[in-house]
């Protein structure tokens with residue numbers, strides 16, 4: 413096939429489209445493809461999209477530090493210094509999976525709690541799921557001393573995979589349940605982690621497919637309509653899942669169902685979910701006796717702690 417000039421607008425609907433572009437146009441690889449995608453579709457020079465991604469990375473790193481620096485509490489009491497307690501109790505607690513695993517949990521908690529307290533975070537891809545990418549991806553970057561440039565490049569790949577989810581399904585809990593928020597966050601984080609070590613579309617796709625498959629069906633049932641519980645704790649599941657799936661893909665395990673089809677399945681499941689499980693707080697954990705008690709207290713603006 414002859415190599416053509418890269419078109420002004422790049423359109424993708426599937427990983428097959430990406431493969432087609434990579435084969436037909438002179439991209440320097442997958443990272444270059446996603447950077448060109450951003451640049452051409454946003455009508456910004458590549459240097460500018462790179463700079464913006466660099467700023468995003470800095471904010472993400474700051475959100476971990478800020479989330480850990482204070483005791484995060486919300487008026488509902490659902491966020492009640494969890495990260496602080498976790499870190500303080502660690503020296504006297506058994507370490508089930510080693511110290512590094514605890515850092516993944518602490519970093520995810522820090523960012524998710526900061527979000528609940530209205531701190532500055534990066535929506536990756538949403539505010540509700542903002543702890544997954546910093547908690548898993550940045551902790552791995554730190555562990556392996558990954559250079560900043562490589563981190564930024566991998567974020568472009570995460571962004572590209574997120575774009576496919578957004579185009580074919582959604583990233584919104586109110587549209588498709590928590591599978592679309594934490595599930596998508598986990599999938600794009602898994603893809604970014606793989607890209608740190610191997611920029612292979614096959615492996616990136618497999619990691620994302622496995623990560624999203626594991627969280628299919630996850631409903632959105634926030635207690636009292638607040639992005640606090642179960643949101644913060646689900647972010648940790650998203651982080652751990654992302655790392656496990658990235659590890660499996662790097663070791664050559666594959667998803668029997670391709671990423672594009674997993675995304676279609678997510679959309680179909682999300683469309684079938686009742687409205688009560690799509691961020692309305694009319695189902696699931698939100699309507700348990702305790703969930704309703706907390707909701708009543710929050711809505712009545714009871715000055716006492718609800719939880």
Ligand code: SF4
Pocket residue numbers: 540541584585586589590591593594631632633634638639640642643644646691
């Ligand atoms: S439960 Fe709903 S509000 Fe909470 S993180 Fe998931 S999708 Fe977002």
